[in-house]
Amino acid sequence: MAPKLSHHIISKALLLLIIQSLFVNSESHSRSLQLFEGAQKGYTFKGLNHVKQYLKAFGYYYSINDVNFTDHFDSLLESALKAYQQYYRLEVTGKINSDTMKKMSTPRCGVRDVFNDSNDGFKFRMVANYTFFNGMPRWNKRQLTYKLRSSAYVISDRQLRPIIARAFGKWADVSNFTFREAWVFNPSDIVVGFHRRFHWDNYPFDGPGNILAHAFAPEDGRLHYDADENWSTNNLTRLDQIDVESVSVHEIGHILGLGHSRDPNAIMYPYYRPGTIKRNLGQDDIDGIRALYFGR
The missing domain is CATH 1.10.101.10 (PGBD-like superfamily/PGBD)
Known part of the structure; x- marks a missing residue:
């Protein structure tokens, strides 16, 4: 069942744009x-x-x-x-x-850090540095499929495909999940794509800077990137670019049920500095996914 959407995040793009214009x-x-x-x-x-x-x-x-x-x-x-x-x-x-x-003022993931409103379907429960969505939603199966589907052209599927496969592989290596790309016309558990501004999920993007991407808790399966960012697909990311693979590994953590981490070394830390390549899971990420699915 998809988590409830909150109207609070609809205005987040606007207010982040204001913060960015004031201070950056x-x-x-x-x-x-x-x-x-x-x-x-x-x-x-x-x-x-x-x-x-x-x-x-x-x-x-x-x-x-x-x-x-x-x-x-x-x-x-x-x-x-x-x-x-x-x-x-x-x-x-x-x-x-x-x-x-x-x-x-630093660019970041669009998912909230703390959820105190009892009517909000995106509450987190804090455990150590890592967090879980309220109710600790999990996937009921371990063999997940995904496909690429964008409403805005940024990176060709040919370029994106190996990047996404590597990002999923980071989580597969430390869990009992497997991930396989579905044929384009077949249903899939996860849908990954680039979108601009309003894109039919009540969480509009805000243009360059600020919110880079967002994803939803199990078993929703949506992972969206802001198409207006200056994305990089190689190992020579410039200081003004955002590394697709780094952001992908983070957002897949949300897809699997992890919230944000307070540990700046964790992949689930919400802020991202342009020009940075951060593609490997930290120990806090590993502890979090294993605690969620294995109870330790």
Whole structure:
């Protein structure tokens, strides 16, 4: 059964675009950070409402009703910032500093980190550094099929096919799963493809930067890449490029039932720095998939 979709993520593309424009793409990047640096409870700063939207979108408010979308720095924003800083092992101050804003400005996976809303079908249960979706959904079979189907042309199937096969192979090597590509006209358990903006799943992409890809919990099987990113398919990824295989290994972890990890060495860590090649599972990823399917 497919997990319920949440309307909270529909607006995530827009608010990430706002965050990116405020703190990354702006020519006054350093000046913008200086204006926010040191902001704390009781202050009012133009643009703070966008920080609140970002933290809400990734699960750092206890419920949607907690958020007051003004530019006033209230106690709820302080608590949300502390939770975010603790999750990413930043200095926990409840204040806005350059390290916190730089982390928020980094491209990342579109799946949320923390899910506190009891009506949200994407809750996670934290176990060590790795996480599971709420209810720990699993595949009921171990022989899974996949196929490539995109609504936007970015990379030819001929180029993409060996990349995806290697990415699935990383997880097959540490589990009892096998993965086989299905014939194009046959049904498959997993569908992998590139899409732009609104693409019929209520999770629109946002163009270059910010959200790179997203995938759904078992047994949904959808894995989508943002077609507007500058994707790389080789071992010589430039500093402005996103490595398809690295992102694929991460998103397949979601397909199998893993949430995000707080361990920056784990493939399931949600942030991705352009130009980076990170294709191998970390010990936390291995522990997570084995705990989910083998109970250890």
